[in-house]
Amino acid sequence: MTPITLVEGRRITLSNLDKVIYPETGFTKGELLHYYATIKDTLLPHIHNRPVSFLRYPDGPDGQLFFTKNPPPGTPDWVKTTPVPRSDEPSAEQVVIADMASLMWAANLVVEFHTPQWPADSPAVADRLIFDLDPGPPATVVECCAAALWLRDRLAADGLHAYAKTSGSKGLHLSVPLHPTPSAHVSSYAKTLAQEAERTLPDLVVHRMAKALRPGKVFVDHSQNAAAKTTAAPYTLRARARPTVSTPVSWAEVEACRTPPDLLFLADDIPPRLARHGDLFAPLTDPDRAGRLP
Known part of the structure; x- marks a missing residue:
């Protein structure tokens, strides 16, 4: 059974908590979620009001890596998004991680967080x-x-x-x-x-x-x-061996x-x-x- 957690009033499905994401150390998805929950107050100000790109590695760093700027399929309607200018896609949107609930939703996708050097309300x-x-x-x-x-x-x-x-x-x-x-x-x-x-x-x-x-x-x-361009955010986990x-x-x-x-x-x-x-x-x-x- 997939656990559903209430975070700040939002129902979030957390999946595969025992799955080993980093085989070299045995670090699991549950531990990954715990890490992001523990450091949320430090991480959130650094990605506040910034469009976030995700490097997803759901099967660990040796599996497939997916870099996405678009909101992933199934993004809940309560997760904030912002319009971003792109030459190839005039009406593009990206996720903004505004709170603990959206951080936990994103962390459940197993991600690195990447941000541009500008805030969402002042592109470029x-x-x-x-x-x-x-x-x-x-x-x-x-x-x-x-x-x-x-x-x-x-x-x-x-x-x-x-x-x-x-x-x-x-x-x-x-x-x-x-x-x-x-x-x-x-x-x-x-x-x-x-x-x-x-x-x-x-x-x-x-x-x-x-x-x-x-x-x-x-x-x-x-x-x-x-x-x-974007850069790995401070305090993000990386898709490396450990x-x-x-x-x-x-x-x-x-x-x-x-x-x-x-x-x-x-x-x-x-x-x-x-x-x-x-x-x-x-x-x-x-x-x-x-x-x-x-």
């Missing part, structure tokens, strides 16, 4: 800038940390404050809170900084995606500032990173981290911390 007007630092083997997150520290200082020279999180995979994400700025302007600025990083650190950084350029270097991906989480980290942790496990966090690590550090990404939701591009 970004309130954050992002760099996705992606290591080309044999480089690891350790090299990403070195690139991140250079970018942090370079951004600070322009009066901008960067905050770091793990990607939940192999790399790092840097996010900068901004006064609302057209995405095209943010993209241009981010590309300029990525090129400058490559010129300054030619043995460490590349700014172009070409695979041939990337072995042993950190690809500073600036492209996710484009209005149509239940890794895209986890905000302190600059002290970035500076101290010597091996990849130093910045690897699983679902069970997050509640104790929040109890110890609070939400290290809280400044991203504080308008008083927002900077202006030069």
